[in-house]
Amino acid sequence: MIPRVRAPELAQNYSWLNTDKPLSLKQLKGRVIILDFWTYCCINCLHILPNLKYLEQKYKDSLTIIGVHSAKFDNEKEIENIRQAILRYDIEHAVVVDRGFQIWQEYAVRAWPTLIIIDPEGYVIGQISGEGNRDTLDELIQKLIQQHHEKGTINFQEFSLILEKQRQPLITPLAFPGKVLATQAGLFIADSGHHRLIMSNFDGEILHLLGNAKSGLTDGSFSEAQFFAPQGMAFDAENQILYVADTENHALRRVDLKRQVVETIAGTGEQSRNIRPHGGAALETALNSPWDLVKVGHTLFIAMAGPHQIWEMDLETSIIKTYAGTGAEACIDGSLAESAFAQPSGISTDGQELYIADSEVSSIRSIGIVEPYQVRTVCGSGSLFGFGDVDGQGEDVRLQHCLGVEYVQNYLWVADTYNHKIKLVSPSGNCQTVLGDGTSGLQNGKGKNSRFFEPSGLSASASFLYIADTNNHAIRRVDLNTLEVTTLQFPGLCAPDVCIPPNL
Template identity: 55%
Template sequence: MPQDRIRAPELNGGRSWLNTDKPLSLAKLKGKVVLLDFWTYGCINCMHIIPDLKKLEQKYPNELVVIGVHSAKFENEKETENIRRIILRYEIEHPIVNDADFAIWKAYAVEAWPTRYLIDPAGYVIGRLSGEGGYEAIDKAIGDSIAEFRKRGELNEEPLRFVLERAKVGDLPLAFPGKILADAKSDRLFIADSDHNRIVIASLAGTLLETIGTGAHGADDGAFDRATFFRPQGMALDGETLYVADTENHLIRAIDLKAKTVKTIAGTGEQSGGYGRSGPARLIALNSPWDLQLVGRTLYIAMAGPHQIWQLDLAKDQVSTFAGSGREARADGPRNEAAFAQPSGLA
């Protein structure tokens, strides 16, 4: 993050603000370190850095203000209500400005999603970072700026309170369920109750049969009432075994419906940053597995993060890339040269 003594442009031109009852300005945030996150909700790389933003907000609750600048890639992403739903779905707790007209994007000369700008308490740009990663560099820059301005007596450490979108919504029986799987033979409907971090099983008529998972974020294996997930998505059924793409844990889980237990069968729990790796299923990191399809003893995985389709050999406990070069594009051809864009469904 290079050091440049440039005055940060004001946050003008947004269509609307969310997670706050009034528009924010850098002038009124003087004395705070400000982190601007330029993002769009259809970009998986943007979604991948949300956990890093949460960590920074928790580490510097009074000194740092994170502001999301949502500059839409597609027309539907410009709708404020759609952005509000994403805020609720991903439990975002910092203010968001709908920069649908790219006014703030252009003022900061942003070129790609995601891009983060760090602004010191005097209103000057400390640095800029594009793409995923960079948590350590941003954390250090924030810490250094806080120390410097605290020493000068120019740091505002008074806590700010924002009116969050989640405060306007009551409890829901299901929270942003991502995928469903119906099995007519057993009269069961499996629901990935994604934002409740659990799997719900109902009859096809709608009678609740079982819930799997405590509802807390986590990756704990074990009995149904002790296991945890983190925004699970796609599923595949093999008799009395339900396979689950545990998306934000970057894991594949196997649920034994008879024994009522959950077991991790692929992934390390860390997000992979590479493409085309293969090896023992529990030793290879995954990257946002989003959907599953079982063919024989091979479990195909829509790996949204690296824009690929992977395969898990259940007999050998080995994972490998099946299709996709890893570049984000739409390109036909030989399966290792073809390209996908954040694949999230299989059939």
């Protein structure tokens, strides 16, 4: 008989979020417990959050989920940054901050995400790593409830918590804007936390609200349509069409500004589990967290963060397929077929090459879209754990989870997200900090006398650079001639359900 292993008690003296007091396994005896070992940069960790929410709502009288945040990046160790991630992803279970991987080591965890299942008597009965295990977990929980109900060792009662969103409601006009796009027609903002897009002029006057600010996958008029945490965008000025990476819907959407309608053009609404290179008819092909877009001719190139690949969609034939990346999470240069990426989250182009913010290897990559179609690393270590904040040349450069890149006049502007900085990179790989002093905050000023908080989207138009300053819930504007940073104001814009939106 295999000996049963009692679950190690959770540290009470660590920081806890989404609860007014630490939770102990002893106090939770009689309930099924799932420990979710996660780190908020990790796309796989984000993918299982909807499954956990489904389970905790289905079994609210008998299941408690506790997130154990074991940080990969230095920036993810900060309590306030974890709190912002909890708000951004609407996490509704308690989270303990696992200082120095102590809880991780006690439970012999080896990868993100890992789920540890503890029975109502306090014994570890299994662990599951990776994503896509909802049905397995559902069956296991049902079985545990039935067994312990028969033994009389289960305690059915609802369990309530004081959540961060109750303490800090998202009532800002913008909520965690992920990307911004400056075009001749105006400024488009992915108001990701409010599940909508905003179109304004460059003075902040609202022209259109796209989406009804409720998460969902619904086509129709601007007021009927629904998005789910949209991110990157691309604009077809000739036809007045905006293309949108509807990230958590695993879909691509088309916004027709002339007809004022939103249509789904790729994806099934379900997350793809296939990480091997493949493709097919766009509306029949499941996608996996499309994060950013760029349009070249009749082709949309897509930073597909979930399978660590770059995809392409032919807008004339509506065929979508992998363009580069094997699906392995790594930094491998060479041919399109041999190359590998690690959660690519930003994309831009000079017409000859695509430039990629490859976030999990904290590197800027380049991909040829004309012969010889090669992939190279422009700057950064190319290692999953080779991150930091070091300016310099090529592989000596250290970035920290960069999410945005914008090509402007033979240079790349880079949102070095977890360093709270904007850097300038030459195509030959020289990288220099230009904006931000490295401390998180909201501060206007010139050059390095400015502050940002996890900026993740960039777009340039005329002599201005626009920044989606995600955790500041703000759009910042930089005069590229003077490097003066200001914060855009949007008079009349408000959070959904807080005020009556402008009459558009």
